[in-house]
Amino acid sequence: MAKLFWRYGAMAAGKTLALLGVAHNYERLGRSVLIYTAQLDHRYGEGVVGTRLGLQRPARTFAPDTVFDAVDMPTDTACILFDEAQFLNRRQVSELHRLAVLHGFPVICYGLRSDFRGEAFEGAAALATLADQVEELKTVCRCGRKASFNIRVDAQGLRIKEGEQVSIGGDASYVAACPHQFYTDRCKD
C-alpha cells in the first residue's frame, strides 16, 4: 500500500531541499514525479519550487479549489511531492490520502506545522491526523537548541505578533525559533 507522508519542520529546516532530493532520486532511476506548490507562494515565481541555496524547478500549483483526483495523475507517476503543504485544506489532504491508499500513488508532503502565532495551519493539522507516516525535519534556533516555532519579523528584525496567518512576501519574513524564544522573545541562557 502506498502511503501519505507528512514531513514538517520550522523555517529553513531544509524541507524544499529534501523534496528536490527525493525528486532527483526517483528521476535518476528513470521514474517520474509530480511536484506541487501553493499558488500563493510567489517567492521564486509562480509554479516554481525554490531553495535558499539557489536550486529550483517548475511545479504545478494548488489553490483552495484544486481537486486531487486519480484520473488527473499520469499513470507513470512514481511519487507526488508537495511543498508548502501547510496551505492544503482538510478536503485536499483527504483526497491525497485516498490517492495513496486507494490508487497507489505515494504522496510526500513538506511544510510548516504552526504559524507565527503558534497555531496550526489547516493543512498541517489534517496531515498530522491522516498521514500514514510523520517525520520532523529538525533545525536549530540561534541559541543552538531545537527550533520548533516560527516567528514573524519586519524589515528591521522586530517581531510582529498580530496579523493574518498568510502573509507571504512584503516586508515580513519568518525565522525559526526555540519554544523559549517564542514565548519570551529571549532564548534561554
Ligand SMILES: [Zn+2]
Ligand atoms: Zn533559542
